Every structure is written in structure tokens, then in C-alpha cells.
Amino acid sequence: MSAIEQHGDETYGLVARLLHWLVVALVAAQFVLGWTMPEVHRDTQPVGLIAWHLALGAALIAAMAVRILWRLTHRPPPSDLPPLLSTVSRVTHFVLYAALIAVPVLGWANASSRGWSVKVVGALPLPALAASGSTVGHAMGDIHSALAWVLLVLIGMHVGAALLHRFVFKDNVLRRMM
Template identity: 80%
Template sequence: MSAIKQNGDETYGLVARLLHWSIVVLVAAQFVVAWTMPDVHRDTQPVGLIAWHLAIGTALIAAMAVRVVWRVTHRPPPGTLPPLLDTVSRSTHFLLYAALIAVPLLGWANASSRGWKDTVFGALPLPALVPTGSTAGHAMGDIHGTLAWALLVLIGVHVGAALFHRFVLKDKVLQRITG
């Protein structure tokens, strides 16, 4: 039970690991859909791949809400890295969390400014973050696209670090999240 809920001394608990990997799958799918969906213009309707972008995006918002609550109520396993690397690692994780919250919120605000109604898993309606026609909400669409690139760079650094630990340093950092 405790290995499921609590983070151990050497690995994250099962819930933290499941949240990590389900969000990885959602983010990967979200980028693929974002890059293949049609350009969004003034009169574009949220159908087809754009509807998928909204559906995956709202699932991500819900998953991140759970993850943030879980994270602040469950201390991660103690760090094993030297102080400087530990700070770099913690900062990267903090920035990943920040981007995983900011990017979807900006997308949500942009969808609201277009008057698009969105729901979590087709059931729970998401309230509008800004009024339809909001110029700020419109601008947030551009910031959303730009910050998505910043998120991608952070993911690149993060995955590079994980692979460096696994194949160069040959330590147990990767096992902390794979279990």
C-alpha cells in the first residue's frame, strides 16, 4: 500500500509514476496532433484534429491538477545528486511543471476567446477563462504556441539528462521513475 501511495527512499510511488508516464503519453500525442491539425483562423470550427487537440488538452489539464495536488502532498524520494546537479535537476522539474500548467491554460484561454465550448472527457464543461472575442485571449494563442516550443526544449533537456544517467553515469536515477 505504502509503495503505491508514498514515494520510497529510492523510487517514486506507483501513483507518481503512473501520473508521470500518462502525462508523457498525453503530451507526446498533443504535439503530434498540434503539428498535424489545420491552422486555426478566425472562422475555424473546433472539429476533427482540432477537437482532438482540445480533448487531449483538457485531459492534460485534469491530469496535471491531480499531479500538482499529489506532488505537494507527497515528498519526492531524497536527492542522490551532488548539490549543483541537484539544483539543476530541481529547477528543470520546476520549469517542466510551470510549462505543463501555463501551456494548457493559455490554450484554454485562446479557445475561450474563440467561443469554443470544451469539456473534460466529454462530460464536465470547462468554464470560459476569458470572454468570447477577448483580445488578450487571442494574444494568448500566440504565447501558447511559443511556450509549447519552450516546453519541448525542456523535455529534450530532461530526457537527455535521464539517458545520460542511464547510459553514461550508469546510476539509478532512471529507475526512480520506472520503478
């Protein structure tokens, strides 16, 4: 078997795969909570579904921090896609990472501007990203909600590509992340 064919059998490492699917679960929960929780107004208290959105949000921020550190120190398995597809895939992944940072950070800044503390596993408080009552932090809530839609479109493209690889091209791209 040639070296290139052997490359085709490699998967992402166990930690990268666990982090990918943990982030998928947390992001899915954040969309459901974000859209089902009560609307947030000036005097809304962070309880119930809103408290869950903040708690899972903090877990997501922690998971993304670990994931980015891991990604910067561990290369993905070599890809045997044609150069153009490989570039498209790399650019999409980069933009996905950017949105996976921007959306949570904007939500976090918005929570800070409301004077809400964001705690990882209910214990480790993250520093406030915006002063309590800050109008900039407040505006970030709107950008957070708008960018969540952009993230959703990116995820749709990404999942569509994964399914295309699996069922149309019938290559091993999906297996790399399973």
C-alpha cells in the same frame, strides 16, 4: 547497507509514476495534434483533429491538477546526487511544471476566446478563461504556440539528462521513475 545506499533504491510512488507517464503520453499527443491539425482561423470550427487537441488538452489539464495536488502532498524519494546536480534537477523540474501549466492554460484561454467549450472526457465543461471574442485571449494562442517550443526544449534537456544518467553515469535516476 547504509541508509544512503538504501535511499538509492527508492522509486517515486506508483501514483506519481503513473501520472508522470500519463502526462508524457498526453503531451506527446498534443505536439503531434498541434502540428498536424488544420490552421485555426476566425471561422474555424473545433472539429476533427482540433477537437482531439481540445479533448486531450482537457484531459491533460485534469491530469496536471491531480499531479500537482499529489506532488504537494507526497515527497519524491530522497536523492543521492551531488548538491549542484540535485539543485539543477530541482530547478529544471520546477520550470517543467511551470511550462506544463502555462502551455495548456494559454491554449484553454485561446479556446475560450474563440467561444469553444473545453470538456473533460467530453462531459465536464471547464469554465471559460477568456470572454468570447477577447483579443487578449486571442493573443494567448500565439504565446501558446511559442511556449510549446520552450516546453519542447525543456523536455529535450530533461530526456537527455535521463539518458545521460542511465547510460553514462550508470546510476539509478531513471529507475526512480520506471
